[in-house]
Amino acid sequence: MVAQKKLLRREMQARRKSLPEIERESFSDVIAEKFLAQEIYQRAEIVMAYVSMPEEVQLKKIFVDAFNRKKILAIPLIVGKGEMQPVIVPDFAALEIGAFGIYTVREDSRKFVDAEKINCVIVPGAAFDVNKNRLGLGGGYYDKFLPRAVDAKKIALAYDFQIVEDLPIEPHDSPVDMIITEKRIIE
Numbered sequence: 001m002v003a004q005k006k007l008l009r010r011e012m013q014a015r016r017k018s019l020p021e022i023e024r025e026s027f028s029d030v031i032a033e034k035f036l037a038q039e040i041y042q043r044a045e046i047v048m049a050y051v052s053m054p055e056e057v058q059l060k061k062i063f064v065d066a067f068n069r070k071k072i073l074a075i076p077l078i079v080g081k082g083e084m085q086p087v088i089v090p091d092f093a094a095l096e097i098g099a100f101g102i103y104t105v106r107e108d109s110r111k112f113v114d115a116e117k118i119n120c121v122i123v124p125g126a127a128f129d130v131n132k133n134r135l136g137l138g139g140g141y142y143d144k145f146l147p148r149a150v151d152a153k154k155i156a157l158a159y160d161f162q163i164v165e166d167l168p169i170e171p172h173d174s175p176v177d178m179i180i181t182e183k184r185i186i187e
Contacts, residue, residue: 004168005135009126012135012162016055019159027182028058031157034180035122036065040153044119046072048086048152051095051103056124057157067091074113077104082140086113115148123156123176129167130186132156132175146174153177160184 019027035041047066052059066073074086078099087104088111089095098104123142127135134156136142146154154174160181179186 001168001170006138008135008164008167009138012126013055015161016159019055024055025058027159029061030182031057031180032059032061034185035062035155035157038155038178038180040120040155040178044071046074046113046118047120047122048074048076048118048149049122050124051075053102057159059122059157062122063089063092072113074118075103075105076141076145077110077112078141082144084141084145086115086118087111088113115145115152116150118149118152121146121149121152121154123154125156125158125162125176127162127164127167128156128158128176128179128186129164131166132177132179132186133167133169133173134176135167136173140172143172143174155180157181 041047049059049062063073073089075089076084077087079085089105090109094105094109095103096106123134125134125136154176156176156179158179158181160183163179163181
């Protein structure tokens with residue numbers, strides 16, 4: 001199963017990287033608009049997202065909307081092997097390039113929020129299936145974190161080609177509650 005997951009992860013990451021930038025931007029806009037229209041987001045006071053890598057669905061529009069609506073926006077901060085904590089992003093100016101070239105909140109601006117208080121988590125992944133199972137990126141961070149966000153709706157934003165019929169899953173794999181792509185919403 002581990003080899004099967006690794007192969008699928010590699011295939012999906014290659015497909016994301018090969019997506020032309022114009023399509024990535026267009027699909028990201030459609031996906032973001034669908035997400036912003038969701039009642040769970042509209043009602044949420046505390047939203048956790050991630051800072052997109054270039055080949056991922058771009059979340060900048062969601063960050064801007066959250067700042068404009070005065071929502072508390074958090075992103076993950078890696079605090080140990082396989083462990084992350086949600087850190088509040090007060091604004092774009094508080095972000096800096098951190099480890100692995102990933103944006104993080106500047107150390108002098110870090111304030112944490114309890115996972116139990118988050119209303120909505122935007123969850124990254126390499127692939128998802130029609131049953132809302134998730135194949136992560138291989139670090140196990142979200143599989144450990146998501147069970148702590150007990151009251152949060154877990155929503156994946158993905159390109160439609162990342163949806164497969166059936167994923168190989170293990171007991172520790174955390175599913176999501178909803179998947180939004182440029183073509184459909186799976187609830």
